[in-house]
Amino acid sequence: MNENDTERMLAFLKDHRYRPTDTPDRADLILINTCSIRDKAEQKVYSTAGRYKRLKRNNPELVIGISGCVAQQKGGELLKRMPYVDIVVGTHNIHRLTELLKRVREEKTQVVSTELYGSIESGEFPTPEVDGVKAYVSCMRGCDNYCTYCIVPYVRGREVSRPHRDVIEDIRRLADRGIKEVTLLGQNVNSYCGDVSFPELLRMVCRVDGIERVRFLTSHPKDISEELIYLFGEEEKLARSMHLPIQAGSDRVLERMKRRYTVKEYLKKVSLFRRLYRDVSISTDMIVGFPGETEEDFRETMEVVRTVGFDSIFSFKYSPRPGTEAATYTDQLPEDVKQRRLEELQATQREITIRRNRLLVGRRMKVLVEGESKLDRTELTGRTTCNRIVNFPGDKGLTGSMVDVTIRVAYANSLRGEL
Ligand code: SF4
Incomplete structure (x- = not known):
């Protein structure tokens, strides 16, 4: 954002x-x-x-x-x-x-x-100035969820969506400039509520000539509809990856966070997604050490991590933000407890990520070439539909193309392959 x-x-x-x-x-x-x-x-x-x-x-x-x-x-x-x-x-x-x-x-x-406005003024969102093959396009701003730990609704205001025509116009202009991949952006993107529904908006984006891949960020688990999940089967351009922040694996903690879903509901959506599509990747955000999180709550979180087998996790220690409800909770946890839990979570996830990356070795995958690799100028770098970084030898003239790469080696944060 x-x-x-x-x-x-x-x-x-x-x-x-x-x-x-x-x-x-x-x-x-x-x-x-x-x-x-x-x-x-x-x-x-x-x-x-x-x-x-x-x-x-x-x-x-x-x-x-x-x-x-x-x-x-x-x-x-x-x-x-x-x-x-x-x-x-x-x-x-x-x-x-x-x-x-x-x-x-x-x-x-x-x-x-610093005035906050309840509507979006015309011209407020210019077409982004970007080089390369990828661009982010905001389709909404703000958030109405007021999760108890989060400062966003106070600093980004209430949810307001852009009219779909403005979003599509931006994406057409970007496609004319050579952009191949767009990520629709919103604090809570799947509660987009413009003049069309979010799945309809995604369909329209997928129809823009020149755009080859479409992603969206960030989704709230309560707002992911089955219609949206089934859309992945209809729209080839919709990348097979989803960032779906769960935040905690204990219903008691989720309730105190005011996330408005249970672990069971979350798991149901994730398993439908995984059942329907091969190679989809699911990433998440996790907060450890939320006020009052017991050892048992944390064990439940670890259980969910193992059950889902996330492809990656962005994990953080809870940090009280002044002005939020959770900052006033009296059962804040000591720093050393938060640190220990974070380390345990990250160590477990590292193993899961490598294991999931290894499943791709030997497979041939479509990679959108983003340009020369920063680490080795003789190599190219790009991403698979499931959002893995792949490095491979190749000519930089391929930048912006979708190529077939056979995966040869899996690392923790990237893959190596050959054309
Ligand atoms: S965590 Fe996400 S959904 Fe919750 S208030 Fe913050 S931005 Fe909104």
Whole structure:
């Protein structure tokens, strides 16, 4: 989501002749796009901004801005803590960035823009500025779920969906620029509620000429419908992978998180998906050490991890976010308990991931070539429909093509193959 916000900022700034630079010392504008999902990410904002402060001594015209969720949450407080910051721009005001920049330059003032809006203004989502073969396209913003640990509904506002025509228009433009894979993006993407249903929107995206693969992120287990699961069988372009955050494997913890599904309901959806389609990958998010999580709750989580055999897990220790319900729970767990559980979960998952990757050895798979491998310029890198990274020798002229690769070796985070 943050990367997509950065792309939107680049698109607005490009119209005002700004270009990205890798050298902060030469920048006229430094924007720190922030995340407040965990405390660590928030703390990084202050240290990063502090590093850029000194650049103002040599270049008094330099403008420093803070955007994203921390900007939204803290607003003007950031200017008190960091008086050298010029702009604070919240999550709903990215499209106002150039106007704010103009005010800072002309009026020599600091500006804060953090209003949240209940609708999407026209022009708020420009077609993303991206190189390569893949792009993310937002089809909605915000979240109405208010899971008790999560800050998102407070910093990204209520759910609002974009009209399907705008989304499809963006994707057509991207396809014209050579993009082959799009990921529809939303905090809670399958509760998309524009002028068509989410499965209908996906169908339309799959029909855009030039687009060869379609993904979507992030799904809420309660909103995954059977219609959506069956759509994978009808639409070839729909990638056979699903990121479906379960967060915990204990019903008691899920209830305290206000996730509004049970483990049994989750497992039913996952097993239907796996039963219907070969090679599908299922990834998830897990939080360990949620307040009041007992050893037995954690054992239930580990049981689910083994039962499902996720292809990958993004796992985190619970981190209380001020302003959320769970931060007020009095049964917070000690750090060492959270750390031990996280390590156990990650060690088990590592083995499962390798085991699942090994199942693909010897198989021939369609890979969308993304370009040269960063580690070895003589090799190409791409992804399978089930979202595995595959490296293989080949000519870089194949970038953007869908090729057949036979998988030869499986590692923990990638596969090796040959054309
Ligand atoms: S559904 Fe996701 S974004 Fe929304 S509140 Fe829950 S965790 Fe946060």
